[in-house]
Amino acid sequence: MARNEVAVVGVGLSKHVSKRRDVNMAELVWEAVSACYEDAGLKPRDIDAFATGNMPAFEGVNVPEEWGAGHWGAYGKPVLRITTGGTTGGSVAHGGYYLVGSGLYDTVMTIAFEKQSDGNSTMGLNTVALADAAAQLQLGVDPAFIAAFGGGAVGVAVYQASSYMKSSGCTTHHLDKVAALCRNNAALNPCSHLKQPGLTPEEVAKTTLLQYPIRFGHVCPATDGACAMLFTTGEKARKLTSKPAYVLSVASCSDEAALVGIAGSGTTNVDPCEQESCKLAAARAYELAGISDPRGEIDLAEPYSPFAHQMLMFYERLLLCDEGEAPSILDSGSMNLDGELPVCPSGGVISTNAIGASAMERIAECAMQIMGKCGERQVKKEVHKAVAHGWGGAVNLNVVAVLSDTPRR
Amino acid sequence: MGAKAAKDPVPRVSIPLNPVFGWTVGNWMENFFDGMKEGKILGSRCPDCGRVFLPPRMICERCFAKADEWVELPATGTVQACTEAAVKVAENGDMVDLENPEIIAMVKHDGADTCITARLEGADASIGMRVEAVLNPGAENVLDLLAAYRPMG
């Protein structure tokens, strides 16, 4: 029953901004879903099943799919919810791949979203880190301090950034350059949130220092937005479009929990920049995709990088170069839209972060670049193979997908 | 075991969390509230199946069509289901006992295909009872614009 060929035939994104007051959560998601149906030339009657997810606890609305699904064309259809923290959107898309690849369903829509302006994301993150919070309270740490830093994402990122910088030789100037590169790419993406055309590294360096070594300019915004994708069989995909994006493989890998704590990188004190699970997931994904030389075969990468250093760190952990090489590759211009291996052509998570949707948007961007649908931000080189990544869970889950313009042999 | 086991060996801590969540109602519900401020009851109609949603909603889930035809509906309707409330939620979020129980009814307005659930004045209610909406166009809180339903005749 299992199928060898699964392809993406449609992508849809809502408008991504800080606050959407004109739509409720289901209506916001409807925008992405409608755009996706239109992109693929399909209607709800053509869809066999739906997979969806967002961050639990962020909006304080649980099981949103149960009342939202009808707004997405899922009336009378199977709906499966998948949620894995920051990697949610990636896991949902992987779910779409599994549903079609298993042979159980032909055409599946995957939907991921977040409406952060309605919710309380810090509160949501704190529920991820409750075990740490309990331990800190027993040590007499002020609850207000815990609330601010117990699960705050910046708190996780600063340890990771400083450790990565020490081990790789990445400087703060490299962080400024990453931010400038991404925000300039985002300016060419109609669905991105923070568009800063012409932003220079020098301007990023002048932004407020939030927590060493991370400045305001190195951090993602909080976004309201949604993403939808359509997965179908290779056979159906070729009937629908002359240029489908085939999913060669997906792989996800969980690591030791590395929740943030006052002790540093967390409960198990794993070096937060190690990201062994990313390397393992990437190696597995390349193997399944039949890729023996990712450095030579991958044309484009969308690493999940809400913080500037992560674009370089995950470029390395996705096995696209040796560890410590990414900063000099950035300097060479290879990561630019017209470079040898463009990185985050969408503008990346650092420019747009509707949390639950973000890891799916990495896969969506790879698919759109392969299908040649990226307009002004379409990379100069022809994209045959692209790698998409997501990072989340208890800051220890990595998800990787490899897409291609030709099916797996 | 004995006395030793009775003592909880695991120290417990309580974690103070004070989340604040919001809810954006969106343009369709905003339009509904704006209508009531002018004494009008506005529903939205699906262009495909013709169903009329009250309160209005943007998408007809059965047709996946945008319900963007607006219709003004009469204040009159019929009770589809009802129950009795013995407590209410106070402003601080606590449950407090009501002095007199209140009737809560699901009302389908004439010309609508969906129901509004709200308080029904009086002490008696039955399914099929004819009622009319009592609007309070000057209400400060939009949730008070529809004050209650009142039995007819």
Ligand SMILES: [Zn+2]
């Ligand atoms: Zn309809």
